[in-house]
Amino acid sequence: VMPVFSSGQTPAQALPTWQALGTADLIFAAGGGIMAHPGGPAAGVRALREAWDAAMATGRPS
Numbered sequence: 001v002m003p004v005f006s007s008g009q010t011p012a013q014a015l016p017t018w019q020a021l022g023t024a025d026l027i028f029a030a031g032g033g034i035m036a037h038p039g040g041p042a043a044g045v046r047a048l049r050e051a052w053d054a055a056m057a058t059g060r061p062s
Contacts, residue, residue, distance in 0.1 A: 002027060009033050011051035018055035028052075 003026040005017060010033035017028070030048055037044030 005029065007032075010036075011047045014048070014051035015055040015058070018052070018058070019061045022061045024052065024056060 003021065005013070005026060006029040009028055009030035011030075014028075017026070018024070028048075030044075034044035034048060035041055037047055039047075
């Protein structure tokens, strides 16, 4: 079983999702959040990756 997060996902949800689950073993379907980035889709992908990297760098939640 793998959790799936969809609909309205943006880089803003990376940290709270990480804090709630404590794992990156999930599907984070953020198509709209990526495509709606003001810098375009490539910037949206970078922003999402950076948000997840920063969230995971906080360490595993207890």
